[in-house]
Amino acid sequence: MIPDVIDSIKLDMYETRDIHDNHVNGSLLVIWRDWDKIIPLEPKMMYITNVKPGEIKGPHLHTKRTTYFVCIKGKIVFVIKKKDGTYQEIESGEDNPILVQIPKNVASAHINLSTDISSVLVLADVAWRPNDNEMQNITFDDYNWKNWSMHQS
Numbered sequence: 453m454i455p456d457v458i459d460s461i462k463l464d465m466y467e468t469r470d471i472h473d474n475h476v477n478g479s480l481l482v483i484w485r486d487w488d489k490i491i492p493l494e495p496k497m498m499y500i501t502n503v504k505p506g507e508i509k510g511p512h513l514h515t516k517r518t519t520y521f522v523c524i525k526g527k528i529v530f531v532i533k534k535k536d537g538t539y540q541e542i543e544s545g546e547d548n549p550i551l552v553q554i555p556k557n558v559a560s561a562h563i564n565l566s567t568d569i570s571s572v573l574v575l576a577d578v579a580w581r582p583n584d585n586e587m588q589n590i591t592f593d594d595y596n597w598k599n600w601s602m603h604q605s
Contacts, residue, residue, distance in 0.1 A: 458532045459552075460553070464481075490551070495575040497575070500524075505566060505567050509561060510590075512560075512590055513559040513590055515587075516556055517578035518554065518578075520574070521552045521574055522573050524571050526565075526566035526568060527543065527548075529562065530544065530561070530562050531595065533592060
């Protein structure tokens with residue numbers, strides 16, 4: 453069953469500090485903790501996918517797995533086709549880390565809005581195997597891809 457709304461979760465980010473003088477030396481972004489229960493099915497696979505500037509990955513759907521995406525470098529917009537045929541758009545990026553859940557049998561695409569390669573961390577509840585043929589390419593013929601002017605960041 454295709455949901456009406458795709459889940460998106462604002463992630464927790466914490467400053468990290470130098471051990472000598474306590475200045476901020478970076479950050480820590482929490483993607484998943486077993487005790488949070490924000491991901492109902494425990495991940496069985498984790499990987500990073502990269503998208504070149506201005507490029508679109510997809511649209512496609514997975515017939516066996518629910519996938520969680522968060523852009524960790526750059527800026528991505530996820531375009532998801534809902535069961536009523538309308539589209540939901542969710543932006544995620546290194547400055548706005550949103551975890552996007554795409555359930556199995558829901559078609560989506562992601563577009564790199566950055567002028568450099570964007571990197572997306574992916575968690576899936578079913579591990580991919582070569583030649584498992586569970587991904588189907590889809591077209592969003594009625595979607596206005598020009599909604600997104602590329603190279604916004």
